[in-house]
Amino acid sequence: MKSKTKNFFLLTISTLIMAVGTYFFKFTNNFTFGGITGLAVLVAKTGVISASDFSFVANMLLLLIGFLVLGKGFAAGTAYSSILLSVTLSLLDRVCPMQQPLTDQPFLELIFAIALPAVGSAILFNIGASSGGTDIIAMIMKKYTSIDIGKALLATDFLITLAGCFAFGITTGLYSFLGLFLRSFMIDSFIESLNLxxxxxxxxxxxxxxxxxxxxxxxxxxxxxxxxxxxxxxxxxxxxxxxxxxxxxxxxxxxxxxxxxxxxxxxxxxxxxxxxxxxx
Incomplete structure (x- = not known):
């Protein structure tokens, strides 16, 4: 019971850290690196739906597909984290709407946009969970194909980030590419630090x-x-x-x-x- 309580606490805290970093620093600056949330920034550019609401819809659909395809073995921790992240982003969008970045320092905000989700992801990976999104796609691909999942997801992230260059300008696009390259390194560093x-x-x-x-x-x-x-x-x-x-x-x-x-x-x-x- 003590171990389960600790894991539940870590799942909750790490997911909330990811939500704060994504909503306050990533969405407001139109940084397009990183799976579903990166794609959400591009979709929000159309004005049809906000980035937070798109993340909610996309994650819920992926979660449903995950349950249908992967069955009962689908990780409960990943499901809980995915739902909590999606709901928190939608709530923040309504409780604390952001019309512009918190500061006029995009590089400083990029650091927080990378670091906070990286800390959250590192804690989740360390206890055997994830925040869902493209991780669910990776689980499905692993089950049915022999494709190198890491390279496939990296290629997808690259294309989304590249699209951000055309949608938001070269400056924001370059910041997004920098975030894409630094994110994996920071996650690995945080995981190693947690286990040291x-x-x-x-x-x-x-x-x-x-x-x-x-x-x-x-x-x-x-x-x-x-x-x-x-x-x-x-x-x-x-x-x-x-x-x-x-x-x-x-x-x-x-x-x-x-x-x-x-x-x-x-x-x-x-x-x-x-x-x-x-x-x-």
Whole structure:
């Protein structure tokens, strides 16, 4: 129950962050990068429907198609996030209508238009969900075709962004292309940052106090391997463990104070699968 509550909270917060970035910074500046919301900006140019309402209609249709084609295995988290994002955008359009950008600094607004949705997407991907939209198309393509989905979606985004150059002018189009190229990089960076842990290799003569501190104070575990010093030939022990950044500082300080002769090798890692970290 605790895990489900945490996931529900993360789904909600991350989707709301995406909605704020999309509505206040992307729609108002006519930035056309990024799937359904990028296409919504182009459609809104016709005056037939607002970008927020088009996103709502398109996401609901894709969601329905997803349920029909993908069946019961369709991710509940993706469905919830897609509905919440669509409804929030439509509500913002009615509660807080925007006639112009918040500032007269398009590059500053581009940063927020990229960063806020990137943070939201990173959190969603990290818990195994997405915000729907073109991700649903990707799921369907993956099921029925052998097409390289990543390249297909990138090509679609490129064409939508290119169309923005003709619809809104070369300046806005170039900003949109910059957003298109930076978005994936920022999402990957945020995901890596969220998962960042510290991998310890501790070479020591007596592993007992170090292991006791890891077990009793940090509530983590470790693996102890018998080793031998290449120069001295003396028996040594290698303590292997993975900790969060805060825990890593505590262990480093403990070893420095209580086992000053130990040799530490500390590495950054973002791919830890197992109990206490990510499930397989």
């Amino acid at each position: 842990s510290k991998y310890f290799n501790v070479v020591c003569s007596d592993p007992k106090p170090i292991c006791e501190f890891i077990n009793e104070d940090l509530h983590r575990s470790a693996t102890v391997v018998l080793a031998q010093g290449a120069f001295s030939g003396d028996d040594k022990y290698l303590v292997l463990t993975v900790l969060s950044r805060i825990e890593a500082i505590r262990l480093r300080n403990y070893i420095k104070e209580h086992s000053p002769d130990a040799f530490l090798l500390i590495s950054n890692t973002s791919e830890i699968i197992g109990k206490g970290f990510h499930s397989i």
